[in-house]
Amino acid sequence: MANELNPNKKTMSSLEIAELAGRNHKDVMRSIRDMEPAWVKVNGRNFALVEYKDAKGETRPCYELHYDECMYVASKFNDETRAKLVVRWRDLETGKAEPIISLVKTEMKQPTISDKMKAATWAAKFLNLNENSKLIIAKQILEPYNLPLPDYTPSKGIIKSATKLLEERGLERQISAQAFNKIAMQKGFLCEVERNSSRGQKKKFKSITEKGLLYGENQVNPNNPKETQPLWYGDKFDEFLNVLGF
Structure with missing residues (x-):
């Protein structure tokens, strides 16, 4: 009004x-x-x-x-x-x-806690966020209300970046992270998402698709909470490389 x-x-x-x-x-x-x-x-x-x-x-x-x-x-x-x-x-x-x-x-109408939780639920579903990332968002919303929340929700397995997992297998010279991401995107396990930056420009970041959740999880990027960071299960990475054709 x-x-x-x-x-x-x-x-x-x-x-x-x-x-x-x-x-x-x-x-x-x-x-x-x-x-x-x-x-x-x-x-x-x-x-x-x-x-x-x-x-x-x-x-x-x-x-x-x-x-x-x-x-x-x-x-x-x-x-x-x-x-x-x-x-x-x-x-x-x-x-x-x-x-x-x-x-x-x-x-401007201030968003209610219900509005914030609905937005967070939509974002978590759209970005396929893992449980720990959902918890981080929930804590940001609920912190002013002093509601008890756990500090950490465990993942389904040990998760690491593709770069780290390739290095552990001595494959970093044969398969670059860029090549890995390109094939994963082509086969529908990974996608690119756009967001608006504070300067009005478009920023792109990668997110694991629903199909890719068998092999990894999306975590809120610790360097930029507005983006996801794809992380992959260590015990399924060799299988995933075979699926991608490496």
Whole structure:
């Protein structure tokens, strides 16, 4: 539902914080997002996520923070920026300053735990994630609610990357990981998935298909949680190489 900005409402946007800190708004948004789980855990509420229209008339997201939320976020910045934030709040309260956002904003509905779990279930099914990766996602969703979850769910066998398993067999010079992946994709055991990067570009990563789950598991990539990392069962790898025709 669209609401006009209430000039008497004592809030500060992430746009204003970015301007005072001399930082890119997207970086400030990321910092606030990273701090939000701890705030939810202590206070039981999310930061207000709203939309605004930029100079091009395009709709963009930003946070709208109350005083206590703003002071919490300010702990991420240096002394000078924190001082500027204090002065800015004083000017807002005394009417010496106006909020940066003076356009129509739309409050964005915060996803419920049910919404998050549905999205996680879809992602786990679409990417054929293993049990441990599903657990990692569940812990990220449920951590603010202090619900008990196990630390680890064992895989069905010892899983390693194709590169590691080829090295263990002394085959790395005969079969490169690239050649292995190419044949696995051609035979339908592996596929390539696309995602959008933070810069709006397309990033590709590999994921084991349902057909390939007999020989391996998809694990959340520890270097990039937005991607999967195909890992293969060590005790079935020789059989898998024969199936692939190596």
